Amino acid sequence: MILAVDIGTSSMKGGLITKEGYLFSYHRVRFPLESLKGDFSFSTELWSQGFLEILETLGASKVSVVAISGNGPTMVAANAQGKPLSPALMWNSDLGDSSIHSSSYYLSKINWLRENEPQLYEKSDLFLSCPEILYTQLTGRSVMVAPQEGYIPYIWSDSELERFHFRKSAFPEIVHMGSVVAPVSENAFLKTSLKPGIPVVACGSDFIASLIGSGAMKPGRICDRAGTSEGINYCASAAIGDSRVRELPHAVKGLVNISAILSSTGSLFEWYRQLTGQEKNNYKETMDGVNAVPASQGHPFFFPSMKGENLWEFKKGLFSGLEPGQGKFELGRSVMEAIGFAVRRSLEIFEELDLPVHELRVSGGQAKSPVWNQMKADITGKTMLIPEIEDAELLGCACLAATALGIYNSVSEASEDLVKIKHEIHPRKEFSDIYDIKYRRYRRACESVVSFYRDYPVSE
Template identity: 40%
Template sequence: MAPPILCVDIGTSSMKGGVFSEEGEVLQLLRIPVADPGTEDFHRFDPTRWEEGFRLLVSRLTTSIPERIVLSGQGPTLIPVDREGKPTFFALLWLDGREDVVPGGKSLFLPKARWFQKYEGTAYHRTTHFLTCPEYLIRKLTGEVVTVSPSAEFDPYYWNREELDRYELPPDLFPPLIRPATLIGRVTKEGASRFGLSPNAMVYAGGPDYLMSLLGTATTRVGRTCDRAGTSEGINVCTPTFIQHSRLRCLPHLIPGLYTLAGMLSSSGRLFEWFRDLTNQRTLAYDLMMETIEALLPEVVRTPEKFPSFFPFAQLGNGWDFSRGIFVGLGTEHGKAELGFAVVEAIGFAVRSIVEELERVGCAIDILRVSGGQANNRLWNRMKANIVGKPLLVPRVKDAELVGGLAVLRTADGTFKDFDEAANSLVTFDELFEPAPPLEALFRERYERYKERCGRFIDALG
């Protein structure tokens, strides 16, 4: 039997690993926590946690040691490192707000480097390279210094000469750009010893986690839509043309000739973690919490006006962020379950608002292909379908980035002719959650009222 394939994705709160056979059979799935989204100070995140997380992940493998590895990860995140690959500062994470944007620039990464140059001069002058999230770990495994950009069309969103000149940053700090499915190198003796891998195991380029998730849900054709929900959430629809929109982000797809138009919810998972901490339910299983919340639905149907609503602070740009918020309509009769209902309804309404915006610009959305940590909760999937008003299609492997990584690797070795064929051959789905007409009608009415009130409360929050 051929050695298994290891696909790894570095998320904001956890590192996911999937071990697959050459035929695409799932041999093992792993998840290693690397941060607590409810309590983490993301301004002081130590990137060496990813090294420890990867070492722990490999130590828990119950299969034979993989000979081929593909890595993907979150972003836009930068890690400044010295000549030995050691961090000179904390990770500049995608969600920490540390950036200095130059008007007219496209790069999603260089604003962070410019901020670092401007405010952390001592560490900046010790920095030899800026590495993105998965490439930090690739450097530890292979010794190679690279950055994976999906395509030439995507390069300006990382960096190229024009963007570097615009930001007045030296090119030698930024590694050369390579493409997904590239064989980057082999695990060095040092890397093998540090992480418990075979020397000379081959390491392949994956790509940004959201694009791997699109492959891992077969969201590779016009009109298909993926709702990728973990610590953050993004609703991506495939379009045949570039669409400019002030509240949506359009980027090139990994599939040539396609684009992804997306609405971002940067805090949906963090919002629920905040609620767990607020109500002292940190140790309670998600399913039990959702059972309690879902059990309220018959009463919501009978007396909808008696239930509170939660209004998080909402950015009106291309993101939706939770930094402050207010509960409206709280009474002495309300407890944890009613507060939880208000929070999950608010998250669902945020998703619905993005779907509404996408449809307003001409993207017909019939089904949401869901992935990420939130997709593991069947009760939430069922309730979300009713709140959003769209069917939810759930893949067999919920951490779809892992199957996306497998699609990349199996394209690299010639098993499939391209990423689209690989994704549509490897991805399978387990369940379809369809909205129940009475509940969909209930939440449609509540959503319209919620929208009317939302603007007033956002203004009140300042």
């Protein structure tokens, strides 16, 4: 079976997946809350420890191929064996050098290291991203992974390494997603119970793996990928050129991934749970409590930020309309509705750009909640497609592994065959009518709140 592993920001997930695309077993490793600061403090040992825990739980004897994806652009300084020499510069860290004018997502982080940690920079043999650390530790071969040729400028080029005077020897070869990195080595730095010779497949970015694993591989298909952050990813046949969305090459050469980035949705919900003392409760208990608050009942509006169209960036937030008698579940519905309104606004932007939206393929932790999926359908007026394997990154890794082994001729073919939609959640008219009114009120209130904070700014 395929051992598929995805390294997230707040946890690490692994699954044994059959070559027919079914999840045989699953395990999740949560990272300690204190490790999630987003600065130069994340312990990369959590990745190797998490991989070993997943392997021990699922069973190494069943594994015939390993496929690993991970968050990015995250950067780690390591020695030649792949042993990290420092904490990780995480993808959501503000640390970087703005003087590096480059399309690369990594070079500004590495230059920050050169300027601020010169001794560490000089003794580093390799600069690697998140899943690439584990490839090196398992096989002894160091690479960086590009989904396809169009992504190479976002990693680095020889000409840029020369222009910024970086040591080329510390920058590994770039390989394509879906290629075999190397077999597991008996002399591997990371000692595991895997049989030497098992192939390790390059999967790279978890964001691209989720597009593959959700089936968002044809123009018009949308993957709503939700974790610590959330990306509404639209598969398009051509670029649009609008600053309100991010455009990158797709996993399929010739297509474009157009996305609206909601940078704080998962972390915002976790903040709400901690704020209301629910961090030790299971998610179903929280969701059931929120669901018991009627959508039509008066409860606060929540504004995560005061930054115009970017109201989903959680900074300088505001609850408005608090009243006696309201409790943690009223606050929870307000927070969830704010996220849902941000998703709806993202879909409106797509439609304003002549990108029609009919349904969303959801993936990630939020996809596992019937309450949240139904609320999102009601707020947006769109159908939610729930895949058989909600953690689309894992199935994306499996698709890449199956293609690397020659089972499929292309990743697109593997995705079309292996992605299975478990059920559909349709908007309920009576709730959609309520949310149409609430959404219009919310949008008007947003304009007033932004205007207020512009005239009476909160101190930095």
